[in-house]
């Protein structure tokens with residue numbers, strides 16, 4: 001509405017200064033919309049810091065095996081757990097349940113039997129306050145089940161109301177802005193033509209040629225102008241050449257490749273929402289060349305109990321029964337003549353998986369985010385400092401390097417650009 005009014009006034013006055021002011025105004029008008037599109041602050045519970053802390057700890061450590069409700073997953077639902085056990089018992093249990101079972105604590109032994117001798121992870125590092133916070137969070141979650149992710153209702157609809165900024169919303173806003181600017185541009189042209197027509201008419205005193213004819217005349221003249229013509233042809237040629245060159249460089253590059261997998265396994269759910277550590281499944285990343293794709297047995301650690309009835313989970317059972325591995329489609333694949341080692345980068349180099357693979361924990365289906373070209377490897381080796389802290393192996397090297405250079409020791413300085421390091 002305000003835009004319409006603004007447009008009208010603008011059309012009446014049509015001075016260039018007004019025009020600029022109008023555009024500035026429009027941008028100012030749009031800014032708050034962008035701000036709105038950003039992540040809204042998490043509602044409520046800032047006052048009760050304990051619950052928030054408990055929620056963080058719970059989601060990081062417990063949510064992969066426990067619901068806050070009464071519903072079973074790998075372990076029992078934790079609703080009402082404080083009525084089932086005394087606080088000191090809970091502390092002891094969470095610190096080391098296996099020790100309690102071994103010591104023959106009757107409640108512990110009974111639980112262990114009831115859950116088919118599934119072992120709960122020990123958390124010796126959690127303080128009593130942490131555990132109190134977790135229990136406070138569990139209680140709070142049951143008081144207001146809909147408000148808390150991790151309660152079954154929220155678990156059923158992953159990430160729905162997680163408060164993340166909606167990409168679609170931002171996209172729509174940007175599109176709107178672009179359309180508005182385009183409309184403004186067209187308006188500006190029309191206004192210029194109109195004002196020219198009016199002032200032209202006044203100057204020449206002629207009213208004979210209708211406006212449309214002169215508009216047509218102007219356009220034909222523009223189209224016939226040799227300078228404009230050759231400029232257009234040049235732009236076209238350049239665009240086509242660029243597209244061809246880009247195409248040639250992209251032969252064998254599979255950035256963005258995201259094949260459909262045989263089982264609808266989601267990293268967003270497992271690594272994102274349930275915060276299962278990457279190394280739990282990709283056991284090789286820290287200690288070998290290959291990160292490894294987990295075998296069906298690793299899935300069964302949890303899916304022996306969780307969601308057995310789901311058709312997707314049944315595929316895991318079928319694979320195990322038929323003694324056939326699940327045929328995951330490989331996403332990242334270097335040519336055989338290039339050598340890449342995960343342990344060197346993750347363990348020695350201290351890099352995060354995400355630096356090379358992108359935000360895997362937000363992907364429903366894994367996608368190759370980096371180009372995996374030689375240029376990509378080299379580029380990072382040129383820019384990245386070697387992780388030398390606490391690594392005695394590098395001490396001497398750093399000392400020698402620092403005598404001759406002001407820059408930090410880069411991967412390139414330790415041979416990261418040598419052909420034979422990456423090619424056999």
Ligand code: HEC
Nearest residue numbers: 061062065074075076081111112115117118119120121123
């Ligand atoms: C790897 C899975 C796993 C993780 C992670 C886990 N638990 Fe457990 N938990 C279990 C299992 C399984 C049981 C049932 C007893 C058994 O088999 O040892 C259990 C039992 C319990 C019980 C007893 C519940 C009852 O109803 O008597 C409590 C309390 C508990 N866990 C708290 C926690 C807390 C708090 C965390 C996070 C700090 C946590 N658990 C993390 C698997 C897990």
Ligand code: HEC
Nearest residue numbers: 270271276277278281328329330331332353357360361366
């Ligand atoms: C519960 C087990 C599990 C966890 C946890 C897990 N992954 Fe995976 N990951 C898989 C499975 C299964 C596949 C193969 C299917 C697919 O591509 O989705 C896979 C595939 C991948 C691939 C693609 C492999 C290829 O074919 O090139 C990458 C990269 C990856 N995971 C990285 C990660 C990272 C990073 C994390 C932690 C943020 C993580 N994964 C956590 C099970 C897991």
Ligand code: HEC
Nearest residue numbers: 064155263264265276294298299301302306307310312313
């Ligand atoms: C540490 C525990 C854990 C491991 C290991 C694990 N999952 Fe899961 N998985 C879960 C949880 C929790 C859910 C969510 C269940 C729910 O929605 O109630 C889930 C859900 C799923 C679903 C969605 C099922 C549906 O119909 O909603 C699929 C598919 C799945 N997992 C596949 C796998 C595969 C394949 C592996 C092995 C590579 C694996 N999971 C390993 C805990 C695990």
Ligand code: HEC
Nearest residue numbers: 278282285290291292332333334340345346351352353356
């Ligand atoms: C320095 C970049 C880099 C980092 C860091 C990195 N990866 Fe990779 N990853 C790659 C490349 C390159 C490939 C393709 C390897 C090949 O084809 O030989 C790959 C392949 C994979 C695969 C497919 C199976 C395999 O090993 O070939 C998985 C799974 C994987 N990465 C998981 C992870 C996980 C989990 C982490 C973090 C613990 C991680 N990656 C860290 C670059 C990286």
Ligand code: HEC
Nearest residue numbers: 339340344348349355377380384387411414415416421422
């Ligand atoms: C995100 C940055 C990054 C990317 C991308 C990357 N590397 Fe590296 N690379 C490192 C770091 C950091 C080290 C140093 C590790 C250490 O301290 O030994 C390293 C070390 C190496 C080494 C050992 C060098 C030596 O002299 O010891 C090889 C080989 C290597 N990378 C291969 C590759 C290949 C092949 C690729 C591409 C497929 C690649 N890297 C991509 C960061 C990266």
Ligand code: HEC
Nearest residue numbers: 252334335338372373374377378381416417418419421422
């Ligand atoms: C840090 C690792 C690294 C180093 C150092 C490196 N390369 Fe490569 N090189 C790669 C990777 C990875 C590929 C595969 C890229 C692809 O598939 O697009 C590759 C591909 C190639 C190719 C195939 C053409 C192409 O671009 O796909 C040639 C030829 C080549 N490298 C030569 C060399 C020579 C010569 C050197 C030394 C001056 C060298 N490389 C150093 C990682 C490296």
